[in-house]
Structure formats: C-alpha cells, structure tokens
Amino acid sequence: xxxxxTDAEARLALRSIEERRRQVIAEIxxxxxxxxxxxxxxxxxGFVTDLGHPWVxxxxxxxxxxxxxxxASHVLSGRHRSSQLSVRADVAxxxxxxxxxxxxxxxxxxxxxxxxLAEADGARHPVTAASIVVAVAVLFGGPTLMAAVRxxxxxxxxx
Amino acid sequence: MAEARFDELIHPSTRLxxxxxxxxxxxxxxxxxxxxxxxxxxxxxxxxxxxxxxxYLAVERPLSNRRRRVRVRLTDAGRDAFEGHxxxxxxxxxxxxxxxxxx
Numbered sequence: 001x002x003x004x005x006t007d008a009e010a011r012l013a014l015r016s017i018e019e020r021r022r023q024v025i026a027e028i029x030x031x032x033x034x035x036x037x038x039x040x041x042x043x044x045x046g047f048v049t050d051l052g053h054p055w056v057x058x059x060x061x062x063x064x065x066x067x068x069x070x071x072a073s074h075v076l077s078g079r080h081r082s083s084q085l086s087v088r089a090d091v092a093x094x095x096x097x098x099x100x101x102x103x104x105x106x107x108x109x110x111x112x113x114x115x116x117l118a119e120a121d122g123a124r125h126p127v128t129a130a131s132i133v134v135a136v137a138v139l140f141g142g143p144t145l146m147a148a149v150r151x152x153x154x155x156x157x158x159x
Numbered sequence: 160m161a162e163a164r165f166d167e168l169i170h171p172s173t174r175l176x177x178x179x180x181x182x183x184x185x186x187x188x189x190x191x192x193x194x195x196x197x198x199x200x201x202x203x204x205x206x207x208x209x210x211x212x213x214x215y216l217a218v219e220r221p222l223s224n225r226r227r228r229v230r231v232r233l234t235d236a237g238r239d240a241f242e243g244h245x246x247x248x249x250x251x252x253x254x255x256x257x258x259x260x261x262x
Contacts, residue, residue: 088184
C-alpha cells in the first residue's frame with residue numbers, strides 16, 4: 001500500500017502531521033494567573049522587606065517560596081496551560097522548568113541590584129521600587145519567555 | 160527510528176489528524192480535538208470508535224468538577240503504528256528523491 005501513494009501525497013500527509021503537532025505546541029504555556037500572582041507576590045515581598053523587620057521578611061520569603069513551589073510543581077513544565085490537554089514532555093522540551101527558574105533567579109538578582117541603586121539614590125522604599133520594576137518585567141517577560149520556548153519546540157519538531 | 164510500516168487505518172486524513180494531535184500529547188479532551196478538526200460530535204465519536212477498536216486509542220471518562228469529561232490518548236500500539244506510518248511516509252519521499260535527484 002505504501003507504494004501506492006505518491007511522494008506528493010506523502011509530503012501532504014507529513015505537512016498535515018506537522019500542522020497538528022504545531023497546534024499542540026501552541027498550547028505550551030503557563031497560566032496567566034501564575035505571572036500575575038508572581039508579580040504581586042514580588043511587590044508584596046519587596047514591601048515587607050522595606051518594613052525593616054528581618055523576621056517578618058524571612059517569614060514572608062519562606063511563605064512566598066512555599067506557595068510558589070506548591071504551584072510550580074503543576075504549572076512550571078508549561079504542559080498544562082489549559083485543562084483540555086497535557087502536552088507530552090518530549091514535545092515541550094525537558095528544560096522548560098529550568099529556563100523559568102533561571103529567569104526567576106535572574107530577576108531576583110536584578111531586584112537586589114536595583115534596590116541597592118535606589119537606596120544609594122536616597123529612595124525611601126528602595127526594595128518596593130525595585131520589586132515594582134521587576135514585577136512589570138515578570139508580566140511582560142514571562143509570556144515572552146514562553147513564546148521562545150514554543151518557538152524552540154517548533155524548531156525541534158519534525159514529522 | 161521506528162520501522163517503516165504504512166498503516167491504512169491511520170492514513171485517511173481525518174484519522175491521521177486525530178492521531179497526529181494525540182501523538183504530541185499525553186491525553187487530549189474530546190472538545191479540543193473536535194474544535195481543532197472542525198468535526199461534529201458524532202463524526203468524531205465514529206473516528207474514535209474505529210481507532211479504539213483497533214487498539215490504537217483509549218477513551219477515559221474522568222469526573223471533573225462534577226462533570227463527566229471525555230479524554231482520549233494513544234495507546235502504545237497506536238503510538239508505534241503512528242511512528243511506523245510516519246517512517247513509511249518519509250521512506251516514500253526518500254525513494255522519490257533518490258529516483259529524481261535535484262541538480
């Protein structure tokens with residue numbers, strides 16, 4: 001039977017397969033609420049830090065970390081944006097969580113650097129100010145990062 | 160690389176589309192497949208039944224928010240058949256390219 005189809009038909013079938021694969025890849029993402037929650041939590045943590053009570057800051061940081069790790073275990077893979085499907089791990093790529101965590105660590109470093117600069121400039125609430133800047137970066141950078149993950153998945157796909 | 164094996168059950172365009180969608184996912188909701196392929200519920204159910212009878216597809220009905228949902232996933236046999244079919248399509252193209260190499 002394979003010999004009965006032409007190469008044009010075979011190419012058409014492979015294109016169709018690739019198109020369907022792209023439809024699944026388009027679902028690789030993280031829920032919008034994750035980025036909003038992260039941004040608001042980031043600002044809240046900055047605000048608490050500016051209050052100047054080390055124990056409160058430590059407790060807030062632990063609470064933030066605990067909530068994040070509870071949520072992250074489900075959403076960080078980028079495979080469950082909607083409840084309509086679960087993207088296969090080998091399609092999403094093995095390192096989505098690593099990329100996102102690297103992004104968050106980078107943002108933490110930027111927050112510290114901006115807070116130091118703001119404090120040196122005499123800002124009254126340097127960490128809050130730095131956190132607001134980084135929260136905006138989270139809201140814009142997070143979805144952009146996931147778009148890059150999807151593009152990479154498309155490059156690696158191929159029927 | 161899967162062994163090239165043309166699969167007549169998978170090859171028709173609608174079933175090929177269904178299996179190709181499922182091949183990239185652990186499972187997919189009935190509604191997702193229906194909406195992406197633009198099929199009616201009855202037409203899609205018929206295709207699912209054919210693939211399920213062949214042992215290529217498994218239908219699950221988990222309870223979610225008190226609603227019975229329908230999820231489908233490829234079985235191992237279905238995944239093997241799909242990969243073999245893709246390899247067969249690629250072999251057809253490779254043979255054609257060998258027969259008429261581009262300058």
